[in-house]
Amino acid sequence: MPPTELSDLVGIEHSKLGYFHELQLKLEELKAANMETENRRQEIAAILDGITDVMMVLSENLKIISVNHVFRELFDDPAPEGKYCYQIFRGQDHPCPECPAFKSLSTNTVCKETAFFRINGVNRQYEMVASPIKNQDLPEYKVLIFKRDVTLEKEYQAKYYHAEKMATVGVLATGVAHEVNNPLMAISGYAEGIQRRLGRHWKSLPGELAGDLEEYTQTILRECQRCQQIVNSMLNFGHPEATTQSPVNINDVVMETLHLLHYHLKKRQNLTMRTELARNLPFVHGNAAQLKQVFLNLLTNAIDAIGEEEGVITVQSGVTDGMVRLEISDTGQGISADIRGNLFDPFFTTKPAGNGIGIGLSTCYTIVVKEHAGDIRLESEVGKGSTFIVDLPVPREEDDD
Amino acid sequence: MVITKFAIPEVISGHGSIEFVAKCALRLGAKRVFFVSDNGLEQSGWVDRVLDILDGNDLPAVYFDKVSSNPRDYQVHEGADLYARERCDVIIALGGGSPMDAAKGIGTLVGNGGRIGDFEGANRIMCPLPPMILIPSTAGSGSDVSQFCIITDVEREVKMSIISRSLVPNISIIDPDLLLSKDADLILASAIDAMAHAVESYVSKLATPITRMHSHKAIELIVKNIQPAVEDKDTEALRQLSIASTSAGMAFSNAGLGVLHSIAHSLGGMYDVLHGMVHPVLLPSVMRFNMRECTETMGTIGRIIAGARLCSDQQAALAGIDKLEELFASLGVNQRLRDLLPDQSSIEQICRVAIQDVCSLTNPRESSWRDLRGICEEAW
Numbered sequence: 001m002p003p004t005e006l007s008d009l010v011g012i013e014h015s016k017l018g019y020f021h022e023l024q025l026k027l028e029e030l031k032a033a034n035m036e037t038e039n040r041r042q043e044i045a046a047i048l049d050g051i052t053d054v055m056m057v058l059s060e061n062l063k064i065i066s067v068n069h070v071f072r073e074l075f076d077d078p079a080p081e082g083k084y085c086y087q088i089f090r091g092q093d094h095p096c097p098e099c100p101a102f103k104s105l106s107t108n109t110v111c112k113e114t115a116f117f118r119i120n121g122v123n124r125q126y127e128m129v130a131s132p133i134k135n136q137d138l139p140e141y142k143v144l145i146f147k148r149d150v151t152l153e154k155e156y157q158a159k160y161y162h163a164e165k166m167a168t169v170g171v172l173a174t175g176v177a178h179e180v181n182n183p184l185m186a187i188s189g190y191a192e193g194i195q196r197r198l199g200r201h202w203k204s205l206p207g208e209l210a211g212d213l214e215e216y217t218q219t220i221l222r223e224c225q226r227c228q229q230i231v232n233s234m235l236n237f238g239h240p241e242a243t244t245q246s247p248v249n250i251n252d253v254v255m256e257t258l259h260l261l262h263y264h265l266k267k268r269q270n271l272t273m274r275t276e277l278a279r280n281l282p283f284v285h286g287n288a289a290q291l292k293q294v295f296l297n298l299l300t301n302a303i304d305a306i307g308e309e310e311g312v313i314t315v316q317s318g319v320t321d322g323m324v325r326l327e328i329s330d331t332g333q334g335i336s337a338d339i340r341g342n343l344f345d346p347f348f349t350t351k352p353a354g355n356g357i358g359i360g361l362s363t364c365y366t367i368v369v370k371e372h373a374g375d376i377r378l379e380s381e382v383g384k385g386s387t388f389i390v391d392l393p394v395p396r397e398e399d400d401d
Numbered sequence: 402m403v404i405t406k407f408a409i410p411e412v413i414s415g416h417g418s419i420e421f422v423a424k425c426a427l428r429l430g431a432k433r434v435f436f437v438s439d440n441g442l443e444q445s446g447w448v449d450r451v452l453d454i455l456d457g458n459d460l461p462a463v464y465f466d467k468v469s470s471n472p473r474d475y476q477v478h479e480g481a482d483l484y485a486r487e488r489c490d491v492i493i494a495l496g497g498g499s500p501m502d503a504a505k506g507i508g509t510l511v512g513n514g515g516r517i518g519d520f521e522g523a524n525r526i527m528c529p530l531p532p533m534i535l536i537p538s539t540a541g542s543g544s545d546v547s548q549f550c551i552i553t554d555v556e557r558e559v560k561m562s563i564i565s566r567s568l569v570p571n572i573s574i575i576d577p578d579l580l581l582s583k584d585a586d587l588i589l590a591s592a593i594d595a596m597a598h599a600v601e602s603y604v605s606k607l608a609t610p611i612t613r614m615h616s617h618k619a620i621e622l623i624v625k626n627i628q629p630a631v632e633d634k635d636t637e638a639l640r641q642l643s644i645a646s647t648s649a650g651m652a653f654s655n656a657g658l659g660v661l662h663s664i665a666h667s668l669g670g671m672y673d674v675l676h677g678m679v680h681p682v683l684l685p686s687v688m689r690f691n692m693r694e695c696t697e698t699m700g701t702i703g704r705i706i707a708g709a710r711l712c713s714d715q716q717a718a719l720a721g722i723d724k725l726e727e728l729f730a731s732l733g734v735n736q737r738l739r740d741l742l743p744d745q746s747s748i749e750q751i752c753r754v755a756i757q758d759v760c761s762l763t764n765p766r767e768s769s770w771r772d773l774r775g776i777c778e779e780a781w
Binding site: 001004005006008009010011012014015016017018019022 | 657
């Protein structure tokens with residue numbers, strides 16, 4: 001320790017030490033750290049914003065801790081935090097049975113599950129992924145839930161399967177039609193031949209025989225013509241790729257559809273089919289094959305609605321409010337009010353499992369509303385029957401140019 | 402010495418200025434105050450007053466009162482531990498030289514760590530101290546404005562002088578109302594302490610025109626006000642004394658002291674004598690000893706004490722010293738060293754230690770321990 005000198009006491013070079021320098025350094029450090037944190041935060045925020053799935057962080061008992069922007073867009077709730085997940089998604093007071101959160105927490109693994117939710121009046125199918133958030137530092141476990149809307153995906157998938165099936169049926173039908181066409185031609189040709197010969201030899205034949213033969217061949221020809229029509233219907237059905245629209249006579253489409261169902265209808269003795277088709281119906285601009293699919297669906301539904309009971313199906317066509325209207329009514333069980341809203345949703349079905357996948361009416365809706373700018377709706381009374389009403393626009397004169 | 406320096410804290414003074422203590426602490430960033438004082442101030446109610454003021458400003462405080470007269474090194478360590486444990490941020494000290502020096506020592510350890518003995522001498526403090534607000538309760542020690550801190554090393558029986566600009570507090574609050582609750586003896590001892598500061602700093606080797614101005618004014622005010630302050634507790638006189646003490650403090654903090662304080666520190670280290678009681682005993686002898694080297698200044702001091710007169714500086718100086726002794730006698734203070742020490746055997750040891758004291762450096766007359774012994778013997 002050097003001895004203290006007078007100059008030490010004056011201490012020109014010594015000042016009261018302050019924290020300024022340290023403070024300045026600290027400030028710089030903090031600024032840099034803050035900037036880094038902010039950058040990282042923005043990066044993470046951008047990543048999170050880029051996620052298009054519904055995202056929620058839930059507590060162990062499924063209370064919502066935080067949600068992402070997709071959630072907020074989906075639900076009109078300004079403060080979902082603190083509410084229960086099942087409250088918001090299902091409006092119920094207990095967790096959903098298919099919830100993957102519990103399994104995820106108990107097994108500490110990522111778990112997946114799909115489920116239907118009715119959100120804003122629309123049925124939606126969600127694929128749910130639950131990842132546990134477990135950390136010693138956290139006072140309690142949490143779980144991260146992703147919900148991806150797979151409704152369209154599943155719908156397209158089902159449509160694809162259906163279309164593929166129909167295409168296969170179409171190919172088969174075309175083949176069958178061609179195969180049947182040739183013998184049909186031969187039968188009708190020979191039947192006509194018999195008739196020609198019969199005309200020439202009418203006098204030489206015993207009176208009763210000639211009359212009988214004439215009647216038989218008439219029947220053969222009539223039935224052949226009917227077969228021809230069925231074959232034509234099948235050939236038309238077999239070419240669904242022809243989606244171009246052209247002027248279509250709805251009455252013709254209805255008749256062709258009824259021909260397709262003729263055999264089916266004949267088996268059901270309890271059913272009475274009435275057709276009240278308006279004459280001079282204007283042409284609509286559309287795709288005959290697609291419209292046939294619509295009518296086929298509606299008629300099949302009507303047949304199913306009547307079931308084994310006695311019943312009447314009425315097909316009525318006409319012009320209402322400048323639209324071509326086709327009404328298909330049945331005297332079946334009717335459709336209760338609470339499910340009427342769901343009727344045109346994909347996957348909605350009232351038929352027992354195995355009898356339908358619920359794609360019919362949603363496809364009809366797509367064809368009529370989306371492809372033909374028309375309208376399809378239902379009037380129904382439980383116990384009395386239902387009427388499906390299809391309106392199709394008539395092209396205005398100038399549109400034809 | 403051409404280049405000089407003058408460093409002082411912010412000084413807030415006046416009757417009732419103690420009310421500002423909480424606002425000052427808040428301005429210095431206080432969240433939890435470390436408050437140092439002693440039993441005497443507890444009894445007079447000033448400790449509660451300060452705690453009330455802090456409480457009224459929602460400022461929590463940790464109170465530390467383990468401070469004795471002539472604060473000890475272990476007390477300082479204890480205080481620093483408490484400060485750290487309680488996570489305090491601003492130090493407030495209320496009292497005479499002892500609590501204030503203890504607070505400075507605690508601040509030193511808080512900012513720098515280590516043992517208080519590590520900082521003995523000049524400019525050994527390398528890290529900043531927490532903000533300090535000092536409130537002197539006596540008009541004498543000058544610690545509230547000075548860069549000095551005197552702590553007793555119990556083992557070595559030495560009063561260590563720690564000198565650093567960092568020991569100058571941030572704010573000094575001088576409220577003369579505090580003097581009212583002091584008894585006459587303490588007011589007297591403090592005033593004489595201030596007088597000793599003023600006289601020694603006036604003739605110090607490091608005295609500058611600025612420090613001399615303050616020394617001069619301090620002597621003048623003390624001479625004029627000491628009697629009414631001590632005998633009548635005259636409010637105005639007490640106020641003047643507090644100004645004198647502050648001026649003397651500013652002067653000695655920047656100019657340094659002399660052998661009187663060297664001996665007083667040494668003696669206090671060994672015998673735990675009240676600092677203020679040493680000065681009336683030794684001051685006249687030290688003035689006589691130094692007179693040869695600073696006759697002119699001593700003459701000026703003499704004229705302040707004894708009044709203007711037409712005579713040589715030497716005569717004026719001697720007249721002043723005589724007058725001072727008369728004053729001490731009239732105030733009834735002890736003037737003989739034999740009343741402070743049991744016998745003369747320890748004088749040599751006292752003087753050998755004293756000559757090592759930093760204060761000896763600035764004494765106007767070069768001196769050896771033998772010279773100091775001569776002074777002590779004269780005062781016996």
